[in-house]
Amino acid sequence: MMGNKKNLPKEYTFRHNLNGYLLIAPALLAILALSIYPLLQGIAISFLNYDMTRSNAPNFGTFVGLRNYAVIFANPKYIQSVSNSVVWTLVNLAAQVGLALVVALVLNERLRGRGLFRTVALLPWAIPAAISALTFSALYDTKIGIFNVILLELGVIEAPVSWLGNISTAMPAVIVANIWKSTPFLMIFILAALQGVSHDMYESASIDGAGKVKRFFYITMPNIKEPMAVAVILNAISIFNNFNAIWLLTKGGPLNSTEIMYTYAYRQAFVDHKFGYAAAVSVIIFLVIAVLTVIYVKMIGADKDGR
Incomplete structure (x- = not known):
């Protein structure tokens, strides 16, 4: 050596x-100082009894091993937050991928004013999360909300609906708001991939008699599937990490119907002040994100090797 x-x-x-x-x-x-140390400190706290509401207790700050983790998996509210996180991530991801693909395909065509349309399509992503949340809070309002006004005029509903205050509608309402806010992020990735597909391939396929559907499945998708897969994993991480969309609109309510793992951890730490317990929840979130990140990195590596 x-x-x-x-x-x-x-x-x-x-x-x-x-x-x-x-x-x-x-x-x-x-x-x-700002990443590695706080991460290690958080992991260490997850093994301690660090309930600030009982800071005078003799066992405060003592080592409790895996007790915090055992309490987590025995807590029905945490199990519900995991279930909500799965629904939140999968529904958002499926809807955003479908919508982003359609919008990207349209904006990839040679349209008059295409640059303006692309700029407008990016606006929801550029708007701050707080403003987006305030906007949708007004749209969902039971008195002046445009959704209730339109549905009442059409006769779809007989009385105003509390979209964010109803257990059955709160999660779909927040998902709709997040789809509007976050879809442009994925759309840009897909549009960039579409830009790399040669128009000569489409022209040759048209000469051979291939219609738009065949060109999509035999030319477009094979050429964008790898960068699109990478973008989907990156977007899944972003959705799973999205704390603002839910906290600003519902704070995890009503009755924990929109509580995801991130809002649950935040509530335990900064509302209930159970820092040891919250740290344990955060470690579990970190492990989930780590798995998704490994998949993302491997996909990037495979994509580069393929090129």
């Missing part, structure tokens, strides 16, 4: 690259 190090080219030695290491040192220190 020592011989191998001595035989390294000069440009690979530590001394030759010392200036480069010094330049990235502040960034590395910032990552250690």
Whole structure:
């Protein structure tokens, strides 16, 4: 091993690259201080009795092993939050992928004013989450909300519906709001992939008599499936991580019907002040995100190898 190090080219030695290491040192220190240390501290707290409402108790801050994790999986509210997280992620993902694909295909056509349409399609994503939440709160309002006004005029409903205050409608209402806000993010990825498909392939297929449907399944999808798969995984991580959409509209209510794992962890930490328990929930969330991230990284690697 020592011989191998001595035989390294000069440009690979530590001394030759010392200036480069010094330049990235502040960034590395910032990552250690703002990311790695809090992560390790959070994992450590998850094994402690860290209930701030009982800070005077003699066992406060003591090591409790896996007790916090055992309590988590025995709590029906947590199980409900897991179930809600699955529904929230899958429904959002399916709807966003379908809608983003349709919009991207339309905006990829040679339309007059295509640049303007692309800009307008991006506006929901550019609007801050707080403004988006306030907008949909007004749209869902039982008195002045446009949804209730239209449905009442059409005779679909007989009385105004409390979309965000009803157990059966709260989750669909929040999902609709998030679809509107987040779909442009995925649409941009798909549109970028479509830009890489040669128009010569479409022209050749048209000459051979292939219609739009065949061109979509035999030319478009095979050419965008890999970058689209990467974008879908990245979007799944973003949806699972989306705390603002639910907290700003319903705060996990009513009766925990929109409580997902992120809002549940936040509530345990900053509302109930059970930091040890909340840290354990956060570690579980971290593991889920880690799995999705590994899949994402492997997909990126496979995509590069394929090219």
